[in-house]
Amino acid sequence: MNEQGNSRGAVLEARNLVKEYRVGSAFGGGRTVFALSGVDLAVKPGETLAVVGESGCGKSTLARCLTGLHEPTSGHVLLDGADAQALLSSDAGRFRRAVQIVFQDPYASLNPRRTIGQSIGDGLRLHKLCARSERRARVGELLSRVGLSDDHIDRYPHELSGGQRQRVAIARALAVSPRLIVCDEPVSALDVSVQAQIINLLNDLQEQSGVAYVFISHNLALVRHISDRIAVMYLGQIVEIGDAAALGQTLVHPYSRALFSASPEIGRDRALARAKPLEGDVPSPLDPPSGCRFHTRCPFAQERCTTEMPSLRQVAGREVRCHRAEEMAGTQLAA
Template sequence: MVEGRKSVDTQNLTNESPLLQVEELKTYYPIKKGIFSKTVGHVKAVDGVSFTINPGETLGLVGESGCGKSTIGKTLIGLESPTQGRIFFQGQKISEYSNSEMKSIRKDLQIIFQDPYSSLNPRKRVGDILGEALKVHKIVESGEINKQVDYLLDIVGLPKNYKSRYPHEFSGGQRQRVGIARALSLNPKLIICDEPVSALDVSIQAQILNLLKDLQKEFQLTYLFIAHGLGAVKYISNQIAVMYLGKIVEVANTEAIFKDPKHPYTKALLSAYPVPNPHMRTKERIVIQGDVPSPANPPNGCRFHTRCPIAKAICREQEPLLKGGEHMVACFAHD
């Protein structure tokens, strides 16, 4: 984030074309066996996912662990290669870019990882970690790097003298602030937040979420916020997409998801959402029976039918399409 960059009213940006557009994205991992490593199947981590994110907005991607959320984030920034589908960023089809071509847009597309400690080089001081990207991408002149590092630490709420410390000398929340500063260093337009608060204490989670919201407003940022906690997603997201076993089963604005969930899986997730006021705990808890099927051998038809309390015969035979306009749902009960 170059010092002196002025804030922009993001409300005027949502009428533009989407910043990110994903169409029928699939990311499969081969299953190999035998001495010749023959491919005998595939783990379908992401299996036909489509969504868009407009400039200045936040899309929350929520679901159980193993549903493919993080794989989507890694595929978007080139850490994983898509098996099929199209990814458009600022109108450019980046799903077919080579590594060198991805480097040209890496400044605009950044990620904040779940575990800040494992994503920071333990042998480098924080000042060197933040300065490295500035050098590689030539964001500022070499003589201005130290000043820019001070600025980055300041906007994420860390003292400037912390740049001489190593990652192990920070708390979890402070390390995540360093991770945010590193993502901001290249002036990105889209930041993928891959469960950025799930490894932190509850009180620290609130601080990091508030920081992300403040930075978004000040610097015209767009987020893909990946999480399994509905509280964090509700607080920071404009739109929410619910994933189950590699597919999106419901998409709507945040208010609609919480007030009028339509998919049985979404309803079950919301029934487990803690309500702080005991007088408002009137809804019956929906307990999903059974285990999540293997993404290497997903069930035919609707992937949720093996655990769905309202499954019909058609659910076992045909796969429901995601449809419905502003509130989209993949469920035959809402056809």
């Protein structure tokens, strides 16, 4: 496991990242969706940072902001300390080569009218990474790295299984030798046996190339197994981030405890057996609660929680966004 991340030596950082969307404004007026509200994180070379949380908490929006697919409303994404938006304006190729993304649905992310060889070769062509005469051989090498053969080069996405398509998507991301790949729910649409194959593949590729991952998933047992650090998101904010190996002993935020205890695999851990279950629904990002955004569902909320937003601060060896973090850390459930 790597050391707990900070901005020193990070390949990619998010600093006070905010993303808001205007909806229903075609005829005037409209409302604002507060998708991300001040997200800070840093990813070091060769590490896996997992991002977890309920649906609608902002995970996929974060993925798209980190990869430059969406421009943040405010705040910054930094690649080696350089602002991503500035790079995308002046040297887009540098950023696109360094940061790639693998989407949840490999069929939707592959052009059905282009062969596998064309889809993977596009990155090689656009970034001028090899001569045209060498491109087919290079695509074959990439397919071999992800466990596929040259026979797949001239096939189309519909001729492959879901697991094979996801391997192609990974090969396409690897084609430009990125330093970081954002994996947005990369195995959730696959059978369990295929999921294991893809995860093993990602681990092997990381060992071979040192690529870093931001791994977004609903599978909490999976991310606890594969990640170096885990960031827990709730309604557009990170509420806890720390070492994955310590989960079950140092979970502090009430939302983190309830979220992980709800997992069938993790909930059997004695350290989480008595965690308060989540009740109610996630509030709408159109109208997030004042103060701590979790206070409407938190069994430990106090008056201060309803009016004052807590900051993300170091408690018990991890960063926690909770007014009662020190008190919660002092009442850790025994393992």
